[in-house]
Amino acid sequence: MTRDAESAAAEAVREHYSRVLAVLAAQFRDVAAAEDALSESLVAALAQWPTAGVPDNPAAWLLTVARRRLIDGRRKQALRQASLEKIAREIPEETEMEEDKRLQLLFACAHPAIEEKVRAPLMLQVVFGLEASEIARLFLMSPSAMAQRLVRAKQKIRDAAIPFQIPSPEDYPERLGVVLMAIYALFAAGYNAVRNDASDSRDSPTFDALWLGQLVIALSDRAPEALGLLSLMLFVQSRSDTRRDAVGGYVPLSEQPAHLWDRAAIRRANVLLNEAAAKIAPGRFQIEAAIQSVHAARAETGETDWRAILTFYDALLEIAPTPVVVINRALAVLNVHGAEAALEEIEGLDSDKRIADYQPYWAARAHLLAKAGRRDDADRAYACAIALENDPAVREFLERERIRLMPAG
Secondary structure (H helix, E strand, O other): HHHOOOHHHHHHHHHHHHHHHHHHHHOOOHHHHHHHHHHHHHHHHHHHHHOOOOOOOHHHHHOHHHHHHHHHHHHHHHHHHHOOOHHHOOOOOOOOOOOOHHHHHHHHHHHOOOOOHHHHHHHHOOOOOOHHHHHHHHHOOOOOHHHHHHHHHHHHHHHHHOOOOOOOOHHHHHHHHHHHHHHHHHHHHHHOOOOOOOOOOOOOHHHHHHHHHHHHHHHHHOOOOHHHHHHHHHHHHOHHOEEEEOOOOOOOHHHOOOOHHHHHHHHHHHHHHHHHOOOOOOOHHHHHHHHHHHHHHHHHHHHOHHHHHHHHHHHHHEEEEEEEHHHHHHHHHHHHHHHHHHHHHHHHHHHOOOOOOOOHHHHHHHHHHHHOOOOHHHHHHHHHHHHHHOOOOHHHHHHHHHHOOOOOO
């Protein structure tokens, strides 16, 4: 068994996990049982594929093995309940993968019967296969607390017999917001991953998020927030090729060569944002897209209109008064009113337990303190940011910024 064969098998497993789980969960109406069966099929794949080779249709292979395990489990239960024939009729032996099963599962996870604050995290785990620890970081929670919430939510899906289907038109708006939130979190997880050399691949989380964003637009009759989300993702994706220099070093937004941004993606994002704005139903994703549109305008004007960005952040703070918005808004305040005013905006955030392990806070705080000339405080903040950063390129960038604090000579 070669290392290349092992890597190929592991990559195929990662690529197809979320799609297979969505199909199994939709058919068997039990997310936890589907996860267990798929885990067993993954173990079998990692044992067999490195020597036998990755199948021509890895997803169908995983689906077939996992389904057999689920059916076997149901048959044992059915024997005890004398209902084997009923079970067999209820579970079709399909082998074709269906992309829209994931969207059905997304809306199942957004059902009103599930606790509101766990709906988006639940989607990220059962639909997209993110680990509980990674989801916890996205939502500023401890991994143990997040894991407990996810377990309870899966039990709720099973016990309440929540249907796996696209909701009726009258129920769609109620669930749309959290579905959009989960899609954007998937996009962010892929875009901010340590390894981004394949971010444009059709197998990447960012591609999945963009594809699902387009699908939701169609199913929602081009809802303004769905349009805003896709616009936002396209603006951000337009800069994907300029976030690293020729040797892989991290390049912050302010230093990226705007003339290299993807103009076609920016144009499409602007069209979507204008369509959303014409519906006069502003929301979080439209405002975030508007902020990114101002950044994108630098590709044409060579300048960034920070006052416009600050105005949009003021509006966003009214809708989503989260620590993340406060931190990002403070960076806009820096460019309009100066470092001391920006530091006042984030005063007291470090006492928030959710912020203790949130690297972007410490990086932003260090930057603001450095701009204010408070070297010792900036040095301590940089140390925290560096310790929390997983990406070697970003860590190296922060270390260089920290060194710049040292007096010359």
